[in-house]
Amino acid sequence: MKFNVLNLIFAIVLITNCDIAFSQKLAVIQIEDLYLTSPPIENKKTSISYLVEPSDNIVIQYYTCILNDEFSTCKSDDLLSSGETEDYSISVSIPKDLAGKYLSYCISAISKSGAYLPSENECRSELITNGDIDNKNALFSYLNQTKNFSLYNAPITDAKDDVSFVTSNSAALSLSSEGDASLIGYGSEVTNAPNLPKAKEVYSMLDGFAIKSESDDAIIWGQFDTTPSYINQVEEIFPAPYAMAAILKDGGINTAGDMVRGGSISSEAQKRIDKLLSKDGLPKAIYHTAQAFLAVFDMPSGKQKLVAWGQSIYGGTLPDEMKSALSIKDIVTSQDSFTVLDNDGNAYSWGHSPFEQHQNIQTVYATRYAFAGITTSGKVKAWGDSYYGGLLSSAAIDFTNTNPITRLCASDASFVAISDGNKGVAAWGNDYGAGYIPSNIQTELDATTITDDFHCASTEKAIALYDSSHLFVWGDKKYGGALPSNIPTFSIANVIGNNHAFLMKAMDDVYAWGGLNQGGCIPDGHQCLSSDDSSLNLRSAINDLSDISQIGSFNTFSEFEEEVVGGFYVRGSGAVVMWGNSVPDGVFNE
Structure with missing residues (x-):
């Protein structure tokens, strides 16, 4: 018979503390912080760290489990470990072959003396990796870094994984199972197209396409030039709006596209690339804003180093503070700025605005000109242009202070905070761009438990929040904000x-x-x-x-x-x- 893990682990809490639970005069134990001391990597150990108030005479009950996605709930079949401890660090061993799954970890605190009420159960989930940076899809970026070039954080669907059909501004490039590529549409992507070879992969830009041929050579063409560009022996291609960057099979990096907007590597950046390669660094991923690229190199030390090029006001000049080695967890981009999140919870941002650092951040999201991070304690911190969501509204502050935030979604100029398992959501940013939720829709949301089955989609000035049996839409009517x-x-x-x-x-x-x-x-x-x-x-x-x-x-x-x-x-x-x-x-x- 299957049963809920929470019932198994915390049943004793309910029994031994039943008298306490009815005493409303006692204070509740508070879990102030909960996080992993290092990212979960398959076949390695990490530790759960936490702070509780009060800290004396407290017993921590915990459990961990493996999930297919970060928003699921632990079941007994998923259980990895459980127990109780009075230490302030719990070691967790990650089994082999779990990259791409999630480690969920939960704790609850009880008073040994009975002087305090038990805490609420606190849970977090983090992606298990194989130790490499492998978040090239950057699903939370304003500019989604997908092979099917698009933006906003739409849910992961078959369309995200399908690389046989990609779209530009005015055309589509289709790839058959036999490797035959064909163009549909009009514009420079079609009129300037070269002879299309047998292809392995297809990619798109705002006004252009690229093909990786069966011989691993790349052809890139579009509005930026009437003559196609060619890059030989390509390992992987990373498309941006106006240019493409490629990691080569020999470990080098090459580019094509608009020379001014990222299609040409500056001499300073090339020197840094050559230096990192000479020290046995290997390029693992390349990220982009609208007009700049950021390459990540894995170094023999196990840490990462960065190289930037493109327009400086779009993040194309690497700040001095970002030239040393880092342990990188994620990279998220707005239209004109990069944010690098390290494994110690530091978020570093630069680009159109001066360099800045934010601490205790576990996840970062972006709109066109602003960022928002979920903190290690489940709160939200925002920075960037206030018109685009860089400043929380009073309603959002109230919601995020009283509900543990599990994820955000975004339109062009607004964020939405979601607390999975709780009712309601909060929005902020441009009031006319979905940053304000009309009272009738807010009332419906406040009466609805938002679960991890809900997804977000957005246009520039409207947001749709839905699951299989609910659809909430708000924002500018001209942008789809009225249903x-x-x-x-x-x-x-x-x-x-x-x-x-x-x-x-x-x-x-x-x-x-x-x-x-x-x-x-x-x-x-x-x-x-x-x-x-x-x-x-x-x-x-x-x-x-x-x-x-x-x-x-x-x-x-x-x-x-x-x-x-x-x-x-x-x-x-x-x-x-x-x-x-x-x-x-x-x-x-x-």
Whole structure:
């Protein structure tokens, strides 16, 4: 028979302290801090550290477990270790072959003398790695570093993992299982395209594409140049809006694209790269803002060093404070700044604003021009442009001070704080860009327990928070912030956004709303008539797809907010349906 781990471990607490529990005059033990002393790495040890108040005559009961994602709840089958201790550090051994899973660790404190009420159960979860930096997807960055170039922190779906279909501003590059690449759309990405070789992988930029061929050579082309660029013997490619960087098989780094906006490595950065390579450093990942790159080198010491290039006001000049070795946990980017989070909880930011450091941070998120971090005690600290979420509102302060925050999500200029397992959420930032939640929606949220099954999607000025049977939407109506009455709020599989509109898959169908010209209305021959063919019925074409394997968007990044192009696509077996004002409307065979 299965049973809940909490019932197993803390049953004795309820029995031995039942008399105490009814005494409202006693103070409750407070767990002030809970964290791992080092990141969890498979086949190695880490330790759980904590502080409690009061600190004398206290017994700590703990348990750890292995989870598939950071928001799940421990079950008895997941249990790794459990027990009780009076020490202030608990050693945990991570088994082999668990990279990509999560170590969840929980503690509760009881008074040996009965002078205090037991504490609440406190839990945290952290990603288990193999010791390498392997967060190239940077899901919490404003500029999501995915092979399918996009931004905002949409949920991980099949679209995130599918590298056979990538989109630029106005075109798509498709890759068949046989390695044949084909272009759909128009613009410089198509008109300037070279002869396409047999391909292993495809990548996209704002106005360009790249192909990694079967021989591991890369071809890069787009609006930045009428002549394609070539990079030989590529290990991995990292696309940014205007340029691409590549780690080479011999350990070097090369770039292509707009020379001014990251497509050329400065002489100073190249000297640093050569020096790190001479000291047996190995490049492991490359991150980017809109116009700068940041490369991470693993050093023989086990720590990391950084190299930056590109526009200085976008983070392309490495501060002196960041030139020494670091133990890096994560790197997150806004449009114009980098934030590096180390394993000691220090967050270092630079770019458009001067260098600054924040402490006791465990996770960092970003909007266009601001960052927010969840602290080791479950609170929130924000910095950057206040208009874009760099300053918490009074309502957000109240919520984050009274609820342990487990995650954030973001639009272009606002954050949302979520406390999984508790009711309600809080938003802050630009009031007209989803930083303010209307009272009627806030009332509904306050009556709803937000679990780890809820996901966020966003446009530039609207946010959608949903699970399979709930859909909450707020923000600027022109950006999808008002939910039309014909949109279902149940049987929801996925919601995505581009700059101005949302697309949702539900009940084996798709629904769009928001900016009508940017994909918020699906042409059906009567509504939002296509400029390509006024009789085109794409609603019927979507229904004719044998299945819907993927939904996606065009123009999910614009450096300048006044840009209003955008669109969506729906893929089925061997065909894709596309619409919007940046792409040709219609049905295309892959």
